[in-house]
Amino acid sequence: MKTTVTPKGRHRLDFMKEPIIALAGNPNAGKTTIFNGLTGGHFHVGNYAGVTVETREGFVELGGKRYRLVDLPGIYSLTAQSVEERVARQFLMEARPEVVLAVVDAGNLERNLYLVTQLMELNLPLVLILNMMDEVEEKGWVIDVDAMEERLGFPVVGTVGSRREGIDAIKAAALRATDMPQRGEHVHFCASLEAEIEALLPRIKRLENNPFPLRAAAVRLLEGDGELEPQLTLEDPQLSEALESARSRIHEATNHDPDLLAADARYGYSAGLVKECVKKADPVSRLDASERIDSVLMHPVFGLPIFFAIMYLVFWMTFQLGEWPMRGLEMMFGAAKLGLTAIWPEGFSPLLLSVLKDGVLGGVGGVVVFVPNIMILFFCMSVLEQSGYMARATFLMDGFMHRIGLHGRSFIPMVMGLGCSVPAIMAARAIDNPKDRLATILSLPLVPCGARLPVFLLLVPAFFAEAWQGAVMFLLYFTGIAMAVLVAFLLRRVVFTGGLSHFVMELPPYRRPGWKGLGRYTWHMGALYLKKAGTVILFFSVVLWGLANFPQVGEAERAEIRATYGESISPEEEATHLARIQLERSILGQVGHAVEPVFAPAGFDWRISTAVLGAVAAKEVFVAQMGVIFSIETQGEDSDLSQVLHESYSVPAGFAVVFFMLLTFPCLSTLVVTYKETHKLRYPILQFAALFGLAYLVAVVLFQVLSFFSG
Amino acid sequence: MKMEHHCKTQCRGHFRHRVLSDLKPGQSAVICDLCGCGGCKRRLLELGLLPGQEILVERVGPFGEPIGIKVRGYHLSLRRGQAQGVCLEDDRHTEGSAQA
Structure with a gap:
């Protein structure tokens, strides 16, 4: 079943062959472990166009019949306050699943049952899954499952999702639920609310x-429902007025608003159920295991240093440890290129060889090198997430991030941005609030990524005295990060304003991550990157390669070189000069020449313009292209190129180039990933245009001001 | 630089009451009412912060925010702006010297 929710909230079911079973529950209730237990871990991700909510879907066999199992996003309620809630409730109402499996954390029943009281009003067959029964036993509580089933009137099952215990019982209960007559058990509200519900029906x-x-609609309307009320008012224009007067009648009678009364009744119901069916251990006022861990990890003094140490470890693993498989992959692609050249039939279309070798293999290599980083980062992130530490990290950083207008969750992607924007933008998935997420994604490319380091290492020694180089490097990183923070702040204050509903955050108990699920998730993220972004990046890499290599130079240019440098020129030197001429006369080089006047106010000539344009492919390409243009082999000693640059350009121009490269448009991979993560073309375009504009402005101002003062 | 809170304290008629953000770590109190804009109030209600409910402030974040509380046996964190919308009943010990 493919579901699509457009930004306006319309919902379309493309086709449905199999009957559906839905998994619903609070975040952190362990829905995913139940899902994996039921499906055997095979799933595909259902995509909702226009929103960033993903639902997992898989298959489960019940009584010889195949069902589609849909894992809805974790929600606290069915009010349409967040995207997740809208997606979940639309799905439940429009797909009308055969059974809804309500997964609750048995150790936190009172809060978890709140959602169940809302699900009960939907008149869908329900199964209550009391998950994490092992934690309940550890606490010394006893839950009377049969008594609960008796009270609720639908099947109740105790499970331990992480150990796959109770999976068969769930299947049996789901079958039972489809046959069971619905008793229509629901929460009774206070008299005045019930009277208004009755009047509305x-x-x-x-x-x-x-x-x-x-009944569900009536309660929802009286509570105040931002989606249902406008929708129904279209049909019944006087509805809003009627609701308003009903609400004020209730307020007059009880001195409370209907939403508070409804919540109170629901919590009363769930508290009553817990009181009847759960025998809690003597309330000893000692700290539980989680609270003891928190007294260290959330310590007022040591909490932050521990967090920074963990951040450093994640960063180190992602980019240092990730370098080994990356090097291995690069060597593999190098070997593949050599192998291809070796087996290539002599004299057979050297152009095709070049396309395959440098265009395709080079492009694939450029895509694949990110995979180790992405997989390691997502492994670490999901360990932090599943263990419960991510919420603590968010807690520790939220005060600071709030001041710059973001959420604590934006901190980790920002730090990862120092390594590479591609995994960092994907990591922004952890930010629930769509506005924070967008502000983070759009400002992330300003954080100086690892690929900008070779550019700085080339340019900084070229233009700055040794004593100043360290300070300039610091200034570059500081400027990049400060700009990212400033842009995020402005975006959040000016463009993506409001949307604060998500800032209440649960701090779930610490739990041991499930290694099997971790492995699966890590693999999934690697594959997702390759499938969704990799193909597009590959396409554009090949196009860019073509732009830098066509029209092809040949014998005429060879003769030209011999005429200039003499017949005795060595084949290596000839090749270097040929490469320079190739780039200069390619489409890219021609464009570089053409835009020279645009970049002139910043002190760039056609050579820098060409290299800057080439850096769209990847930032470090700037270095390679400068090398080609100046006919200097950059593989060996970089200092030669730095020396030549020093002699070719003034210090103000050098300043302008360095800062331009710090701030300019993100690389192709970043743009593609931004598109894939936001589902909107306008965001990568905005990123490109805005950052280019910013970099251009800064470069021009720097060049003009510095030129003025240096006479 | 302080961000403007979208959920301004609107405890009409409760001016003499303390709010959740007044509590220090280790202090607990009973909720008497919830105020603030619809969405924020609703979310707190859904999470079980209801009148009559006891809450304990466990910790405050390193930058003065967020506020970590324990309610109904689980742990929750909310921002200062939202905590200002949770009005508390007067504590027995501080009764008579209620802060403005």
């Missing part, structure tokens, strides 16, 4: 566009 009954059962 006939009115709602006439409305055709109401997706909810009558």
Whole structure:
């Protein structure tokens, strides 16, 4: 079943062959472990166009029948306050699953059952899954599952998802739920609220566009529902007025708003259920295991240093440890290129060889090198997430991040941006609030990534005295990070304003991560990058390679070189000069020449312009192209090129180039990943245009001001 | 630089009451009412912060925010702006010297 939710919230079911079973529950209730237990871990990710919510889908066999199992996003309630809630409730109302499996954390029943009281109103067959029963036993609590089933009127099952215990019981219960007559057990609200619900029912009954059962719709409307009310008001224009007067009648009678009364009744119901069916151990006022861990990890003094140490470890693993497989991959691609050249039939289309070798193999290599980084980073992130530490990290950084207008969760992607923007932008998935996420994604490319280091290492020694080089490097990194923070702040204050509903955050108990699930998730993220972004990046890499290599130079240029440098020129030297001429006369070189006047105010000539344009492929390409243009082999000693640059350009121009390269448009891979993560073309375009504009402005101002002062 | 809170304290008629953000780590109190804009109030209600409920402030973040609380046996963190919308009943010990 493929589901699509457009940004306006319309919902479309493309096709459905199999009947559906849905998994619903709070975040951190262990839905994913139940999902993996039921499906055997095979899933594909359902994509909702326009929103960034993903749902996992898989198959499960029940009584010889194949069902589609859909894992809905984790939610606390069915109010349409967040994207997740909108997606979940639309799915439940429009796909009408055969059974809804409500997964709750048995150790936190009162809060988890709140959602269940709302699910009960939807008139769908329900199964209550009390997950994490092992933690309950550890606490010394006893839950009377049969008594609970008796009270609720639908099947209740105890499970330990992480150990796959109770999976068969869930299957049996799901079958039982489809046959069970629905008793229609629901929460009873206070008298004045019930009276208004009763009064509303006939009115709602006439409305055709109401997706909810009558009672559920009435409660929802009285509580105040940002989605249902406008939708039904279209059909019944006086509805809003009627609701307003009903609400004020309730307020007059009880001195409380209906939403508070409804929540109170629901919590009353769940607390009553817990009191009846759960025998809690004597309330000893000692700290539980999680609280003891927190007294160290969340320590007022040591909490932050421990967090920074963990951050450093994650960064080190991602980029230092990730370098080994990366080098291995690079060597593999190098060997593949050599092998291809070796087996290539002599004299057979050297152009095709070049396309395959440098265009395709080079492009694939450029895509694949990110995979180790991405997989290691997501492994670390999901260890932090599953263990419960991510919420603590967010807690520790939120005060600071809030001041710059973001959420604590934006901190980790920002740090990862120092390594590479591609995994960092993917890591921004951990930010729930879509506005924070966008502000983070858009400002991330300003954080100086690892590929900018070779550029700095070439340019800084070329233009700055040795004593100043360290300070300039510091200034570059400081400027990049400060600009990222400033841009994020401005975006959040000016463009993506509001949207604070998500800032209440649960700090779940610490749990041991499930290694099997971790491995699966890590693999999934690597594959996702290769499938979704890799193919597009590959396509554009080949195009860019073509731009730098066509039209092809040949014998005429060879003769030209011999005429200039003499017949005795060595084949190596000839090749270097030929490469320079190739780049200069290629489409890219021609464009570089053409845009020279644009870059002139920043002190760039056509050579720098060409290298800057080439850096769209990847930042470090700038270094390679400068080498080609100046006919200097950059593989060996870089200092030669630095020396030549020093002699060719003034210090103000050098300053302008360095800062331009710090701030300029992100590389191709970053743009593609931004598109894939936001699902909107306008964001990578905005990123490209805005950062280019910013870099251009800074470069021009720097060049003009410094030229003025240096006379 | 302080961000503007979208959930301004709107404890009408409760001016003499303390709010959650007044509590220090280790202190606990009973909720008497919830204020603030619809969305924020609703989320707190859904998470079980209801009148009559006891809450304990466990810790405050290193930058003065967020506030970590324990409620109904689980742990929650909220920002200062939201905590200002949670009005508390007067504590027995501080009764009579209620802060403005």
